[in-house]
Amino acid sequence: MSINSRIADDQPESFAFSAESKKAIKTILAKYPKDRKASAVIPLLDLAQRQHDNWIPMKAIEAIAETLEMAEIRVLEVATFYTMFNLRPVGKYFIQLCGTTPCWLRGSDDVTRCIHDKIGIKSGETSADGKFSLLEVECLGACVNAPMVQINDDYYEDLDYETTAELIERLSRDDVPPAGSVQGRQGSQPLPGPTSLENVTSFPKTAKKTQSASGKAQKSKAQDGGV
Numbered sequence: 001m002s003i004n005s006r007i008a009d010d011q012p013e014s015f016a017f018s019a020e021s022k023k024a025i026k027t028i029l030a031k032y033p034k035d036r037k038a039s040a041v042i043p044l045l046d047l048a049q050r051q052h053d054n055w056i057p058m059k060a061i062e063a064i065a066e067t068l069e070m071a072e073i074r075v076l077e078v079a080t081f082y083t084m085f086n087l088r089p090v091g092k093y094f095i096q097l098c099g100t101t102p103c104w105l106r107g108s109d110d111v112t113r114c115i116h117d118k119i120g121i122k123s124g125e126t127s128a129d130g131k132f133s134l135l136e137v138e139c140l141g142a143c144v145n146a147p148m149v150q151i152n153d154d155y156y157e158d159l160d161y162e163t164t165a166e167l168i169e170r171l172s173r174d175d176v177p178p179a180g181s182v183q184g185r186q187g188s189q190p191l192p193g194p195t196s197l198e199n200v201t202s203f204p205k206t207a208k209k210t211q212s213a214s215g216k217a218q219k220s221k222a223q224d225g226g227v
């Protein structure tokens with residue numbers, strides 16, 4: 001099944017935000033001026049997608065347009081621009097594979113080859129069992145730990161053929177590995193560990209003073225019968 005043509009042919013006849021989503025929409029809208037409701041289009045697309053099995057039907061586009069008093073085409077423009085929004089069903093594990101220059105130079109072709117070997121899908125396809133979808137995307141902002149993929153909400157970084165194979169094998173068993181560098185790097189620090197600021201063992205004195213003052217204030221408040 002291809003997800004190349006972005007909008008699904010088979011569409012549900014209706015879509016309505018759940019009570020929980022409506023509550024979230026109220027909170028989101030409160031962040032923007034009343035005449036700038038359109039600013040909430042991305043969070044509402046995200047809500048709709050999470051509510052609807054990781055894809056956004058056209059009826060949800062209509063519901064968002066009505067909620068935000070926007071033209072439907074404006075909502076659709078945003079939804080089609082961002083690869084994180086799916087306009088047709090995707091597999092349980094939606095793999096977004098970065099193929100932009102830093103990831104490519106660090107071996108994203110090996111990651112692509114592994115996914116093809118192990119799952120048998122190319123970019124824009126979903127596996128026959130509905131478990132995996134693959135989409136090659138542009139930079140996902142984790143270039144320092146290239147090459148990487150995003151699977152649903154999580155980033156997996158510092159991949160090569162073998163570690164990608166292991167990742168797929170675990171996901172096939174619904175054993176979701178912890179996100180981050182598969183080599184165990186913290187953030188983007190060097191592989192052997194930190195090489196600077198190694199001897200910082202305590203807070204500066206000013207921080208201690210602040211803590212102490214705050215402690216005194218709490219003690220005094222408690223003595224006064226405050227909470």
Ligand code: FES
Nearest residue numbers: 098103139142143
């Ligand atoms: S180039 Fe792949 S995350 Fe930036």
